[in-house]
Amino acid sequence: MADPGATLLERLPGLVGRAHVLTAAADLEPFIADWRGRYRGAARAVVLPGSTDEVAAIVRACAQAGTGIVPQGGNTGLCGGATPDEGGRQIIVSLRRMNRVRALDVANATITVEAGMPLAAVQEAAAATGMHFPLSLASEGSCTIGGNLSTNAGGTAVLRYGNTRELTLGIEAVLADGSVLSTLRGLRKDNTGYDLKQLFIGAEGTLGIVTAAVMKLFPAPRVSATALAALGSVDAAIALLARLKAALADRLTGFELMSALSLALSRKHHPGSAEAPPGHPWYALVHAEDSAPDAALAAAVETALGEAIEAGVAADATLAQSVDQGKRLWALRENISEAQRREGPNIKHDISLPVSAIPAFMHDCERELAAAFPGARLVVFGHLGDGNLHYNLAAPEGFDPARFMDGGERANHVVYDAVARHGGSFSAEHGIGQLKRADLVRYKSAVEVSLMRAVKAALDPEGIMNPGKVL
Ligand SMILES: Cc1cc2nc3c(=O)[nH]c(=O)nc-3n(C[C@H](O)[C@H](O)[C@H](O)COP(=O)(O)OP(=O)(O)OC[C@H]3O[C@@H](n4cnc5c(N)ncnc54)[C@H](O)[C@@H]3O)c2cc1C
Incomplete structure (x- = not known):
């Protein structure tokens, strides 16, 4: 009997051109492992289509051959969603060649890409x-808009503008049977039944391949202000957040929390970093932007911070006096992940909670982790304004890192159980991929999981779209 996989391999060059079908081991290398180096798979080929029609033709050919497809963008995902399995039979469809602007409509404030x-x-x-x-x-130089849509990426400006989902007005996607769904209408109002684009946002390639999207645009910020506030507790950070929201409304773009340890690690591993007032348990990086060039934004931020200090909410605050100083304050926050990596392995959690539930969650979880992992160091930072924390656990000093990492699953359960008790999510912005599949079934309700399975079965009955991911 003919090997259906071999037949597929013979057909692919005819669909996209020989130069755009990679099969040599060296050519496959950049596509078969994830950014973190946590997952490594094997693939029959990497195919690089140049148009939606070519994507549709590839999907039809794979469907006929019963071959699994792994869509890939910039391959910067953190949950192994873009890595094929180890079987060596799957096809990676890389969207990298589809990188054009299709339309930019200034009056409608949209871009179609x-x-x-x-x-x-x-x-x-x-x-x-x-x-x-x-x-x-931080990955914006490499990640793609299709990957951002498929993971519903968040980032540093969610507080003001929302996740990728909130920024999306329409998508074009190739479905598992090769048909093309297009909702590229750029409408802000369109109540005509189910909002089908939402199915593909955050689906991590398991329901179809996103080939284009209409994204919202905004007036460009003309002035910005950045400040670092020192705080006595997480409750104080939340109180400061509320004050700044009241004072600045939607001009408040970022509110990033950093524990003293995460800030110390950032400074330790990046000598020459900005100073921070010493001796406080928590710090908040505050960023505001305004598109009116003459807005007295820095004065408004300074006044709000001054009032917070007077009210005993903030202990201290520094307002950047120049754009360069603002960037140096931002670097304190942006360098934490790299500093953690250099410090040694750690067990990472990307969680979200209602902002109001964060202090009680922290109190509970810290106590339970201290009992289960005596001496382990908590490195907590994240987008507090969105209720999103990077709640990471580093080995006690001098402890064997490999032995510490063996406790990863146990630590995850302690953290995710506490997250669930306080009404939060075990994956705030990085998705599920391969990494958190078991957690999905453990922490989502039976009704949610069965609805997700029903959607998957309806859109991809043969299970060829990114098999082994999410569900
Ligand atoms: C240094 C660094 C910082 C990061 N910071 C953040 C952050 O602040 N916030 C955040 O949310 N994430 C962050 N990430 C994670 C990552 O960058 C995002 O998840 C990003 O959206 C992935 O885009 P990508 O193009 O690299 O997708 P990939 O990694 O290529 O793919 C991710 C998933 O989407 C699927 N996919 C990709 N393209 C398509 C498509 N066209 N159609 C269907 N499915 C597709 C893949 O199959 C996979 O399941 C960071 C990553 C790094 C390395």
Whole structure:
């Protein structure tokens, strides 16, 4: 009997051109392992289509051959969603060649882009017309808009602009049977039944391949203000957040929490970092933006922080006096992940909670972790304004890192059980991929899981779209 996989391999060059079908081991290498180096798979081929029609043709051929498809953008995902399994039979469909702007409508404040466009390029295309595309992640030079949509990426400006989901007005996607769904209408109001685009946002490639999207644009910020506040407790940080929201409304763009240890690690591993007032348990990085060039934004931030100090909410605060100083304050926050990596392995959690539930969660979880992992160091930081914490556990000093990492699953259960008790989510912005599949079944309700399975079965009955991911 003919090997259906071999037949598929013979057909692919005819669909996209020989140069765009990679099969040599060295060519496959950049595509078969994830960014963190946590997952490594094998693939029959990497195919790089140049158009939606080519994507549809690939999907039809894979469907006929019964071959699993792994969609891939910039391969910066943190849950192994873009890595094939180890079987060596799956096809990776990389969207990298589909990287064009299809339309930019200034009057409608929208940009229509192909899925493989790097996020930074979308930002640049918007900026070139005096507009602003606010999605911003540390991986923006490499990640793609299709990957951002498929993981519903968050980042540093969610407080003001929302996740990728909130920024999306329409999508084009190739379904598992090769048909093309297009909702590229750029409408802000469209109540005509189920909002089908939402199914594909955050689906991590398990329901179809996103090939294009219409994204919202905003007026470009003309002035910004950045400050670092020192705080005595997480409750104080939440109180400061409420005060700043009241004073600045939607001009408050970022409110990032950092524990003293995460800040100390950032400074230790990046000598020459900005100073921070010493001796406080918590710090908040505050960022505000305004699109009116003459807005007295820095004065408004300074006044709000001054009043918070007078009221005993904040212990101390520094307002950046220049754009460069503001960037140096931001670097304190942005360097934490890298500093943690250099410090040694750690057990990471990307969790979210209602902001109001965070102090009680922290109190409970810290106590339980101290009992289960005596001496382990908590490195907590994140987007407090969105209720999203990177709640990481580093080995006690001098402890064997490999032995510590063996406790990963146990630590996850302690943290995620506490998250669940306080009404939160075990995955705030990184998704499920391969990493958190078991947690999905453990922590989502039976009704949610069975509805997700029903959606998957309806859209991908043969299970060819990113098999082994999410569900
Ligand atoms: C340094 C660093 C910082 C990061 N910071 C953040 C952050 O602040 N916030 C955040 O949310 N994430 C962050 N991430 C995670 C990552 O960058 C995001 O998840 C990003 O959205 C992934 O985009 P990508 O193009 O690299 O997708 P990939 O990694 O290529 O894919 C991710 C998932 O989407 C699927 N997929 C990709 N493209 C398509 C498509 N066109 N159609 C269907 N499915 C597709 C893949 O199959 C996979 O399941 C960070 C990652 C790094 C390395």
